[in-house]
Amino acid sequence: MGRPSGFAYESQAGTTVHITHHGRHATTLQGDRAARFLGEVTGAADPQLVMARWTGNYKRGNERTARNHPRNRG
Numbered sequence: 768m769g770r771p772s773g774f775a776y777e778s779q780a781g782t783t784v785h786i787t788h789h790g791r792h793a794t795t796l797q798g799d800r801a802a803r804f805l806g807e808v809t810g811a812a813d814p815q816l817v818m819a820r821w822t823g824n825y826k827r828g829n830e831r832t833a834r835n836h837p838r839n840r841g
Contacts, residue, residue, distance in 0.1 A: 771819035778805060786818055793822040 773789040784801040786793045796804050804821055811817045 770813070771815045774815050774818035774822070776804075776808065776818060781805070786822055788818075788822065793818075796821070 774786060774793070776784055776786045778784050778801070782798060782801060784796040784804055786796070804817075808814045808817045
């Protein structure tokens with residue numbers, strides 16, 4: 768499983784955070800959620816992983832299992 772990359776965030780007045788992935792809008796956080804995100808991302812060893820987790824855009828490790836399930840075989 769690769770490391771997430773391509774995420775960026777922009778904070779506006781400390782109350783709104785816009786997160787993008789490869790230049791495209793991924794999510795917007797406001798209020799308390801934005802403050803919690805900023806606190807977590809500034810102290811993180813890997814901010815890319817934090818942004819991937821907050822956007823829900825990260826691999827969970829079960830993609831191969833799901834692809835091989837009889838229901839998904841086409």
